[in-house]
Amino acid sequence: MEKLLIRGGSQLSGKITCSGAKNAALPMIASTILSDEKVTLRNLPYLQDITTMFELLGSMGSDIILDENMNFTISSKDLKDTEARYELVKTMRASILVLGPLVAKYGKAKIALPGGCAIGSRPVNYHLDSLEKMGAKIKLKNGYIEASSKRLKGAEIKFDGITVTGTENIMMAAALAEGKTTLTNVAKEPEIIDLANMLNSMGAKIDGAGSDRIKIEGVDNLTGTNFEIPADRIEAGTYLAAAAVTKGDITIEGINPNRLMKVIDKLKDAGAEIEYQNNAISICMNKDVPNPVDITTAPFPEFPTDMQAQFSVINAISNGTANIYETVFENRFMHILELNRMGCDISVNGNHAIIKGVKSLSGAEVMATDLRASASLILAGLCAKGETIVDRIYHIDRGYERIEEKLNYLGANIVRLPS
Numbered sequence: 212m213e214k215l216l217i218r219g220g221s222q223l224s225g226k227i228t229c230s231g232a233k234n235a236a237l238p239m240i241a242s243t244i245l246s247d248e249k250v251t252l253r254n255l256p257y258l259q260d261i262t263t264m265f266e267l268l269g270s271m272g273s274d275i276i277l278d279e280n281m282n283f284t285i286s287s288k289d290l291k292d293t294e295a296r297y298e299l300v301k302t303m304r305a306s307i308l309v310l311g312p313l314v315a316k317y318g319k320a321k322i323a324l325p326g327g328c329a330i331g332s333r334p335v336n337y338h339l340d341s342l343e344k345m346g347a348k349i350k351l352k353n354g355y356i357e358a359s360s361k362r363l364k365g366a367e368i369k370f371d372g373i374t375v376t377g378t379e380n381i382m383m384a385a386a387l388a389e390g391k392t393t394l395t396n397v398a399k400e401p402e403i404i405d406l407a408n409m410l411n412s413m414g415a416k417i418d419g420a421g422s423d424r425i426k427i428e429g430v431d432n433l434t435g436t437n438f439e440i441p442a443d444r445i446e447a448g449t450y451l452a453a454a455a456v457t458k459g460d461i462t463i464e465g466i467n468p469n470r471l472m473k474v475i476d477k478l479k480d481a482g483a484e485i486e487y488q489n490n491a492i493s494i495c496m497n498k499d500v501p502n503p504v505d506i507t508t509a510p511f512p513e514f515p516t517d518m519q520a521q522f523s524v525i526n527a528i529s530n531g532t533a534n535i536y537e538t539v540f541e542n543r544f545m546h547i548l549e550l551n552r553m554g555c556d557i558s559v560n561g562n563h564a565i566i567k568g569v570k571s572l573s574g575a576e577v578m579a580t581d582l583r584a585s586a587s588l589i590l591a592g593l594c595a596k597g598e599t600i601v602d603r604i605y606h607i608d609r610g611y612e613r614i615e616e617k618l619n620y621l622g623a624n625i626v627r628l629p630s
């Protein structure tokens with residue numbers, strides 16, 4: 212397995228461009244199932260999860276063409292298969308995103324039931340309950356979700372809990388359902404707005420994405436489109452955090468700061484100077500040691516759970532004690548044990564981490580357990596004394612495009628070690 216060797220101590224400086232957002236791209240690729248026409252997606256990030264989603268669509272019969280400008284054109288007309296097999300689903304839970312489009316377009320789907328993962332049990336009951344409300348019959352058999360339906364019918368659906376991919380799945384299904392669907396208690400993440408914009412560009416009638424209530428007037432068919440994947444707010448936030456722990460001075464281009472306001476506020480509380488324009492964010496960390504910042508993760512617009520691990524590192528080298536409450540996933544502190552092996556002083560009690568700042572971290576061999584945990588270990592390696600080796604970096608390749616290249620461009624010293 213490949214590893215990253217990080218020699219700590221560099222101050223990051225310079226300018227990089229944000230890549231396309233993984234969590235916007237995945238539902239967009241799934242949504243191509245809804246159309247008989249070609250859909251072109253621009254600015255797709257080169258990531259393992261994107262490749263897995265293409266593999267899934269390819270296994271069902273989609274045609275996927277990459278052109279010389281790195282744009283993907285996907286044609287999902289007349290799929291020969293509507294099954295997402297366990298081999299693919301077990302490597303990427305977001306495979307569940309094909310469920311809504313398949314039932315809406317083909318009246319059936321067989322999707323391996325995603326199991327738990329490193330960050331929590333992550334059930335998909337809200338997705339299934341909502342499809343049932345729209346008239347689908349759902350059976351769970353031999354580890355698979357088997358869904359079938361005549362044309363789905365619009366419904367009034369109130370989600371029992373806020374779910375990002377659940378909101379996306381049902382929004383896609385409702386786009387082709389008969390009649391009106393109203394979704395309440397929905398996720399308001401920017402990726403929901405992006406997906407609604409893309410579906411509307413294909414002729415869907417979706418209103419209210421980004422608010423508490425989304426109204427969808429079902430249409431008979433959707434056209435093709437040519438759509439650009441917006442920049443990845445979590446990638447941008449991760450590089451901002453990397454600058455904060457290395458006394459760095461960097462600019463990230465291509466990112467809309469409105470998508471990161473809670474993260475920007477917390478970085479300011481930590482002592483960083485931040486400036487932003489429409490499409491770029493600059494951070495300058497003049498303070499030698501960050502201030503501790505308390506964090507409670509929650510759905511957008513609150514502080515994102517996907518930035519919690521990175522802020523654990525800022526707090527770990529702060530001049531005080533910080534409290535982090537993780538309210539979205541029940542087991543998202545796996546990075547803490549590894550961070551403590553690098554000299555951090557963090558204790559965990561249920562969903563509460565108490566982080567006491569220490570004077571310095573020391574390099575160690577550590578193991579990545581999930582995508583954002585891997586990012587936190589790299590950040591810790593950047594500010595630690597000596598060498599850090601991060602193992603199992605396939606997790607990071609799922610969600611960060613060329614991370615060591617981008618960080619080295621900013622002055623870091625990271626080498627990818629072959630397996």
Ligand code: EPU
Nearest residue numbers: 234305333334335336337338373374375376377539540582
């Ligand atoms: N939940 C249920 N039942 C459901 C659905 C969700 O109980 O049917 C619970 C989950 O177990 C969790 C909470 O609701 O405790 C929120 O889960 P959500 O469904 O919102 O998460 P997701 O849609 O599976 C997406 C992102 C995650 C991100 C979360 C929260 C994608 C592909 N994934 O996951 O991204 O952490 O929303 O913002 O969009 C990552 O990129 O590293 C990542 C994990």
